[in-house]
Amino acid sequence: xxxxxxxxxxxxxxxxxxxxxxxxxxxxxxxxxxxxxxxxxxxxxxxxxxxxxxxxxxxxxxxxxxxxxxxxxxxxxxxxxxxxxxxxxxxxxxxxxxxxxxxxxxxxxxxxxxxxxxxxxxxxxxxxxxxxxxxxxxxxxxxxxxxxxxxxxxxxxxxxxxxxxxxxxxxxxxxxxxxxxxxxxxxxxxxxxxxxxxxxxxxxxxxxxxxxxxxxxxxxxxxxxxxxxxxxxxx
Numbered sequence: 001x002x003x004x005x006x007x008x009x010x011x012x013x014x015x016x017x018x019x020x021x022x023x024x025x026x027x028x029x030x031x032x033x034x035x036x037x038x039x040x041x042x043x044x045x046x047x048x049x050x051x052x053x054x055x056x057x058x059x060x061x062x063x064x065x066x067x068x069x070x071x072x073x074x075x076x077x078x079x080x081x082x083x084x085x086x087x088x089x090x091x092x093x094x095x096x097x098x099x100x101x102x103x104x105x106x107x108x109x110x111x112x113x114x115x116x117x118x119x120x121x122x123x124x125x126x127x128x129x130x131x132x133x134x135x136x137x138x139x140x141x142x143x144x145x146x147x148x149x150x151x152x153x154x155x156x157x158x159x160x161x162x163x164x165x166x167x168x169x170x171x172x173x174x175x176x177x178x179x180x181x182x183x184x185x186x187x188x189x190x191x192x193x194x195x196x197x198x199x200x201x202x203x204x205x206x207x208x209x210x211x212x213x214x215x216x217x218x219x220x221x222x223x224x225x226x227x228x229x230x231x232x233x234x235x
Contacts (some may be wrong), residue, residue, distance in 0.1 A: 105187035
């Protein structure tokens with residue numbers, strides 16, 4: 001009787017171990033399929049400028065409320081697959097493209113901005129919070145890019161994640177942006193819809209949207225040089 005109980009206990013533990021291992025393997029496969037790394041394209045540009053990216057520490061995105069994305073991650077460009085319509089690219093019939101989820105958000109001053117109105121431009125959609133140090137650090141570089149290309153075919157939209165529990169009220173964020181000299185649109189995702197549609201789980205996260213309104217990929221913290229490289233690659 002004691003032997004049977006011991007045998008049954010061991011059998012149950014083995015079955016649980018097999019189940020856990022199987023779930024982990026399945027999750028790993030899903031993660032690999034859903035977020036393909038296109039970092040190599042940016043790396044090629046860096047190599048041509050004798051600015052090779054250090055691949056030793058690229059852990060990807062952070063969880064909201066954890067820590068800000070480190071500088072070692074700033075050259076990471078990854079494909080992301082937000083919800084949207086799949087299309088077939090003209091250059092490669094086998095390559096599926098994802099239409100950028102559209103949004104219309106207010107700037108808190110009575111103006112609204114709709115992403116789809118920017119078709120024909122390469123768009124950087126930057127999701128940020130004011131408490132994120134790296135978000136603040138990269139804003140002057142976004143401003144430089146805005147001033148250089150504002151009358152051309154490149155645009156920047158900064159989306160404040162207003163529903164984040166630690167974020168400042170809208171009027172204080174507007175003042176924060178004005179103090180930094182930001183003149184590109186800063187809009188507010190109050191209910192979290194845009195943030196959810198783009199699967200944002202770390203700040204800063206910037207999506208690069210093609211002139212056709214297709215998601216190219218996303219980048220964590222970056223600087224003016226990184227943005228110029230992306231513009232030369234996808235403009």
